[in-house]
Amino acid sequence: MSRYIMVIDTKRCVGCMDCVVACKTENHVPEGFTRDWITETVHGRFPTTNLEIRTERCNHCANPPCVHCCPTGASHVHARGGVVLVTPEKCIGCKACLAACPYDARFVHPKGYADKCTFCIHRVENGLDPACVSVCPTRCMHFGDADDPQSGVSRLLAARPHHPLLPEAGTQPRIYYLT
């Protein structure tokens, strides 16, 4: 069994949006929509402020509410790596998954079906990294198998403090931000 996760180093991310452009190009994401995006948060009071730049996308949750609420099985967990995917031919466009996602990671594709990040499973199955990871100029993004203790992502999580997004929502997200 493999369990794909993404680890993003917020100390290295500069918010250049190369990942956003790479995703749009690789996956032919229609104009006006995006599968990943950049968020900046500044905490604290000057001069002791803390800036965190994050590249965000579907968290491929281990407890995915979008899959649980899907009435047709279009949203499903892929056997390889536990990646959450959508089968367009099964999706009726009811938008329950959009409402169920606490990360607002999904959108309705102009063709009518729900769309989102796939961790570029078509590339991963061919031994490549997701497009966003492969183009990152600061190498702040890491992709791999969390079940393999020797993988780069496992070693990073063991070595550095990290946090997922909205763990309190109970979805067990699988994108971790190194702080």
Added chain:
Amino acid sequence: MTEFTLFRHTPGIDPTLHIWGWEIPVYLFLGGLVAGLMILAGARLLIMRPHERQAMVCCTIGPLAGLALLSLGMLALFLDLSHKLYVWRLYLIFEPTSPMSWGSWILLLVYPALLANALTHLPETIPALAKRAPMLVTISDYILARPRLVVAIGLANITLGIALGIYTGILLGTLGARPLWSSAVLGPLFLFSGLSTAAALLHGILVFTTPDAERPEFADFLLSLLARWSQARPLDTRIAPTLAQADNSFLTIELALLGLLLIGHLSSTAVHQQAAWLLLTGPYAAVFWIGVIGLGILLPLFLQHLELQHRIRHTLAPSLLVLTGGLVLRFVLVNAGQASHWAAMLN
């Protein structure tokens, strides 16, 4: 201090309020109304005695209206789908964790149950229809000759009505990403709101069709045409006070459930508290307090109380207020729910 900057600017995603438009609140309202009609029709079928058979407003008019209203609701639901040609996919699979899947299968059972209930007394209610289609008399006689079948139809209507009414609330209640909806109270709340709107609709039909009621001339003309065509006797209005009394009970329970929903959120996490304040003092407060609580529940409660005390005559006003209040409740909860969000914790 926390500053939050999001580089998305995608109209398809932001603002999230645009996930569901008018179609879903309308569907939830009509679904609840039909659920209420089914429960009242089923209960009436079970307790009806032979000499009461003129009280057909529950047993025939209710299910017939239910069939039409449910079809309208299904149309609204269909209009909301963005991948319409694939709608048949709903019926290739049953997903036990998806309330929408439960709902689609429940809706499939609701139609025959409503139809069976309507057919039981249809020839008595609309004699002209029975003359044109004698098969209706045969079906009605077949059902009425079998008391166990009548009981089964009544029980099926009650059971499916409860399932349909609760499902319309659970549909939202299981979407935990929207804190306002994240409550088990939504199921019973929508069920009792559905019951109150159903009782109000039937009460309104009785009041409107009473021979001595004050009506606009065109309505009088249309009703006389309908009566001539259907050869129907005037509806028995003796059930009107019972319906008004039932409606007041449902409205009281609905008010208590709304209170429980808000208390539950206010005593929960920060995001749930923020969600509750959206209704209490936030951008939805005016519509919630005036449209739902004031005009939709308290005023009709008061008017129907006066009607039951024989201080005023039965009028259409409480029915129209309850029906409008039920619709506004769905709009407020669906829109405010979409505006409530866990992401509030990120900034």
